[in-house]
Amino acid sequence: MLFSSVLSAAASAFLFSSAALVQAAPINATTGSFSVIDGAPLTFSYETSDPFSTNWIAIYPASVDPTTSDKPESAALTWKYTPDAKGTVQIDVDTLLAGPYLACFLSRGGYKPLAPPFTVTVKGDPIPFGFIVNDITLRNARQGDRYEAKIGGLIDGGAAVAFQKVSGNDWLQLSNDGTISGIPPTSYTNGTDASTIVVRATSSTGATSELKATIPVRAAGTPLVPEFRAMTFNMWLGGSQVKDSHRKQVRFIANTNVDIIGLQDTSGGHPKRLADALGWYFWSPPRSNIGTISRYPIVQGYDLVDNAATGMRVALDGDASQINFWSMHLEWTPYGPYDFCFGNMTVEQVLQREAESRRIAQVMDVLKAMDSQLVNANKAPVFLVGDANAPSHLDWTEALRSKNCGRANIPWPTSVKPTEAGLIDSFRVANPDPAAVPGTTWSPLHATNVEGGITGKPEPQDRIDFIYYKGGINVVDSKTIVVGNPKEQPQHKDNEWTTDHAAVITTFRF
Numbered sequence: 004m005l006f007s008s009v010l011s012a013a014a015s016a017f018l019f020s021s022a023a024l025v026q027a028a029p030i031n032a033t034t035g036s037f038s039v040i041d042g043a044p045l046t047f048s049y050e051t052s053d054p055f056s057t058n059w060i061a062i063y064p065a066s067v068d069p070t071t072s073d074k075p076e077s078a079a080l081t082w083k084y085t086p087d088a089k090g091t092v093q094i095d096v097d098t099l100l101a102g103p104y105l106a107c108f109l110s111r112g113g114y115k116p117l118a119p120p121f122t123v124t125v126k127g128d129p130i131p132f133g134f135i136v137n138d139i140t141l142r143n144a145r146q147g148d149r150y151e152a153k154i155g156g157l158i159d160g161g162a163a164v165a166f167q168k169v170s171g172n173d174w175l176q177l178s179n180d181g182t183i184s185g186i187p188p189t190s191y192t193n194g195t196d197a198s199t200i201v202v203r204a205t206s207s208t209g210a211t212s213e214l215k216a217t218i219p220v221r222a223a224g225t226p227l228v229p230e231f232r233a234m235t236f237n238m239w240l241g242g243s244q245v246k247d248s249h250r251k252q253v254r255f256i257a258n259t260n261v262d263i264i265g266l267q268d269t270s271g272g273h274p275k276r277l278a279d280a281l282g283w284y285f286w287s288p289p290r291s292n293i294g295t296i297s298r299y300p301i302v303q304g305y306d307l308v309d310n311a312a313t314g315m316r317v318a319l320d321g322d323a324s325q326i327n328f329w330s331m332h333l334e335w336t337p338y339g340p341y342d343f344c345f346g347n348m349t350v351e352q353v354l355q356r357e358a359e360s361r362r363i364a365q366v367m368d369v370l371k372a373m374d375s376q377l378v379n380a381n382k383a384p385v386f387l388v389g390d391a392n393a394p395s396h397l398d399w400t401e402a403l404r405s406k407n408c409g410r411a412n413i414p415w416p417t418s419v420k421p422t423e424a425g426l427i428d429s430f431r432v433a434n435p436d437p438a439a440v441p442g443t444t445w446s447p448l449h450a451t452n453v454e455g456g457i458t459g460k461p462e463p464q465d466r467i468d469f470i471y472y473k474g475g476i477n478v479v480d481s482k483t484i485v486v487g488n489p490k491e492q493p494q495h496k497d498n499e500w501t502t503d504h505a506a507v508i509t510t511f512r513f
Contacts, residue, residue: 035117037108045094045123047085049108054088057112062094062123064241064270065103070116080104080243080270098246098496101127132160133212134204135250135280136257141216142298144187144198146223153282154202154216155181157257159250163204169213171200187220196220227320228299230479230512231262235330235388235468239502241270248501253280255486255501261508263317265330265388266294268502286315293389295330305329308372311365312389324513326474327376331369331389333362333417339393340463344408354416362393363416370424377425377473384474384511387426390504391417394465397431402438408463418469426471429509433481437466444468444505447485448492470509479510 035051037060047060061082063069069079080099083092085108096104107120134157144150155163158181168177174185175198183200198218205211221227234256242248256264256277266274269287274294278285286304287294293307297317302325305314314329337356342348348356357363369387370377376385395418404411418428434440441464449462470481484506487499495503 034110035108037106037118039106039123040091045096045125046091047094047106047108048091049085049118050089051085051108051117052088053110053117054086055111056084056086058085058117059083059109059112060085060092060094061107061109062096062099063105063107063120064272065105065122066272067105068120069107069114070109070120072114078240079107080240096125098248099125099243100249101125130160132163132204132206132208132210133158134214135159135253136214138215138217139257140260141183141218141282142262143219143221143227145221145225145227146187146189148227149184149186150218151182151184152216152218153180153182154214156280156282157214157253158204158212161206161208164207165205167203167205169201169203172198174198175200175218177202183216183218189223226324226513228262228324228513230510231319232260232508232510233328233386233388233470234259234261234264234506234508235267235390235470236264236506237267237332237390237468237502237504238269238273239504240268241273242501243270244495244503245498245501246496249276249280251486251499251501252277256281259484259508262299263297263328264295265328265386266296267330267332267390268292269294286313288313293330293332295328297328305372309365309368312369312372312387314373316383326384326386327373328386329369329373329388331366331387331391333365333390333392334360335392336360339413339415340408340465343410344463345460350410350413354414357393357416360392362391363420366391366417366420370420373424380425380474382474384472384476385426387421387471388469388507390468392467393417394467395428395431395469396422397428398437398441398466400437403441406464421471425473427473429470429472429478429511430466430481430483430507432478433509442466442483442507444483444507446503447489447500447505448495448498448503450491468504468507470507472509472511476511476513479512481507481509483507 034053037047037049040046040048059082061079083094085092103122103124105120106123108118110117141152166181176185200216202214274285274287278296283296284301285296286301288307291307293313295315300318301315302318303316307313312329312331316327318325339353342353393415396415399407399413401411430442443464445465445467485500489498489500
């Protein structure tokens with residue numbers, strides 16, 4: 004929901020533990036200076052001639068400098084206030100992946116630097132060598148067609164120096180870099196068979212790990228992808244708020260067996276990180292906080308629209324079957340349910356603030372960018388997924404008036420506008436009764452209000468993450484998903500679930 008935009012260059016899967024931290028030499032500025040004096044935990048010494056209660060030191064991804072804009076397209080991964088003219092402060096980085104970050108000393112709750120930023124590198128103890136998952140289903144194959152899939156990125160804790168085929172179907176071959184390839188034979192006749200291969204990876208120290216990969220095989224002359232699973236997944240600062248997030252995210256995606264994912268709050272480099280691990284394709288425009296990853300080839304990526312959405316064209320089956328898939332992340336504030344539940348505002352006031360939030364303008368800009376694709380959706384189905392930071396008009400019904408702070412029949416514009424453009428809410432196709440299946444995605448980590456600033460009040464629970472579609476395709480099912488039993492903030496760091504949203508998965512059939 005919040006923490007709307009961050010970029011990151013951190014790609015390693017190692018975690019910070021008690022290792023030292025490497026930093027550049029301290030850099031002085033006219034109003035102050037700061038430097039790292041210890042790395043476990045990360046401790047800064049600072050000094051300024053302009054002390055203030057909301058001066059702060061923050062850690063950002065290395066690829067972002069928040070001091071270059073009055074409204075930076077990034078959020079701090081972790082931070083602390085530095086109210087004194089001179090002092091020290093400890094900043095918790097134990098959930099960050101190993102890699103480079105930018106340390107910033109900033110003025111009065113804003114982004115004016117009190118000293119030039121510098122790079123710090125979080126290091127971590129190596130984790131045990133091995134595949135992140137024990138088994139995985141790979142992209143579909145088809146009789147007579149050349150097939151290829153990569154599994155080398157699933158190794159964690161060091162590079163594999165050798166891959167060996169332990170067992171599997173004869174047509175499957177394995178290269179030295181962990182690429183599985185071959186041509187399925189015509190003995191697969193019913194389109195429902197699957198091939199399997201067991202791969203052993205060996206490290207330079209002789210450590211080994213095995214993975215079982217399953218490849219569904221389609222019959223010759225049939226569609227390669229007759230059914231596919233789409234997900235929308237708000238990553239919550241790329242997953243940086245939970246320990247061991249890389250392996251947890253990869254396990255989650257592998258276990259869901261989805262084909263395509265719209266990502267939000269990606270912190271920049273994380274779509275590539277996940278795609279590299281899974282052997283998938285990715286698209287994320289430069290300086291954006293949104294991305295997409297796909298099992299099947301991306302043949303075109305679309306520019307960022309109004310800092311709110313990006314899209315891609317995916318070839319599910321070469322030229323024979325392609326789709327347009329967009330991921331959006333609309334502005335987060337003001338938030339309508341807070342206005343109703345905490346501000347006791349009228350419908351007119353809340354809808355006016357929806358416009359002030361820029362969400363209406365953003366969704367209209369996105370729909371305009373999609374216009375020609377929507378017109379031709381029967382040829383290439385179109386999908387718009389993501390975090391609208393607003394509820395749906397389909398959910399605020401009379402039956403749920405008491406749950407929704409006494410309000411009903413609210414025409415939330417960010418769901419009305421896509422509907423008017425011909426897009427269909429897949430979750431409500433599969434689950435038409437919001438009272439029976441609310442589909443809440445905000446928030447599994449907040450039962451009491453944290454982000455609205457009204458402490459102690461119940462956090463409004465709403466469905467704000469969506470998978471819309473248009474075209475010659477049917478919904479098989481749709482569900483929200485959360486892994487494990489996540490503890491609420493601030494006891495969330497060891498959760499298996501790496502975000503503060505629930506994900507949504509819809510299965511479609513052509």
